[in-house]
Amino acid sequence: MFHELGHAMHSILGRTKYQHVAGTRCPQDFSEIPSNLMEYFFSDLRVMRDVIRRTDRPSDKISIESAASLLASRHSFTAIETVQQAAYGLYDLEVHGPIAAPQIASGRLSTTELFHDIMQKAMPHVQRSPNSAFQHRFHHTVQYGAKYFSYLVARASASLIWQQRFQNEPFSRKWGDCWGEVQSHGGGHPPSILLEKILGFRPTEKDLTHALSRESYHLSNLDAVTV
Numbered sequence: 001m002f003h004e005l006g007h008a009m010h011s012i013l014g015r016t017k018y019q020h021v022a023g024t025r026c027p028q029d030f031s032e033i034p035s036n037l038m039e040y041f042f043s044d045l046r047v048m049r050d051v052i053r054r055t056d057r058p059s060d061k062i063s064i065e066s067a068a069s070l071l072a073s074r075h076s077f078t079a080i081e082t083v084q085q086a087a088y089g090l091y092d093l094e095v096h097g098p099i100a101a102p103q104i105a106s107g108r109l110s111t112t113e114l115f116h117d118i119m120q121k122a123m124p125h126v127q128r129s130p131n132s133a134f135q136h137r138f139h140h141t142v143q144y145g146a147k148y149f150s151y152l153v154a155r156a157s158a159s160l161i162w163q164q165r166f167q168n169e170p171f172s173r174k175w176g177d178c179w180g181e182v183q184s185h186g187g188g189h190p191p192s193i194l195l196e197k198i199l200g201f202r203p204t205e206k207d208l209t210h211a212l213s214r215e216s217y218h219l220s221n222l223d224a225v226t227v
């Protein structure tokens, strides 16, 4: 719900001159940032306990213990998930790329072989059948041809924004206003300029990768006691 609310707010906050670039009508690696950032808000104990209430006793907050075990279970496999997403992104790039695409088109390589090859390199300790064809059920490679990686870019960007601006103070008025202003531009500016407005710098691929690995390390070491 928080994720979709992020998309909705992105559109509601739109103040662009032209409707064609308002809200989520922006490059895909930016359009998933507000929604991913909202997930970080949800995954914060202070925010979660402020929001989750019982309908019959709205003044009661969810107990710390329940909130903590919900968070710990949500993030049990973050590192594996990130590697998996990166491998899917790589498959998407390869299947549309200059080397694999002509081979697939001429029948010299199958998408199943390509997918298996990439997944085995990404996760060598996970046994998988060379004949399983998960890619047939993975519609993103059709809808967003060669752009699936943008999900991970968006998650890394949201992670950076969360870590730098909201982690210490999730209800910060100052950064909340700034983030609202950034979203008001929709696709009216390139993502790098928008990210600079909220971060104070234009993140490089190294910054984004570091943000994800820092987050994975932190989350995979969480349990219900340390959350």
Ligand SMILES: [Zn+2]
Pocket (backbone or CB within 6 Å): 003, 007, 032, 035
């Ligand atoms: Zn989304």
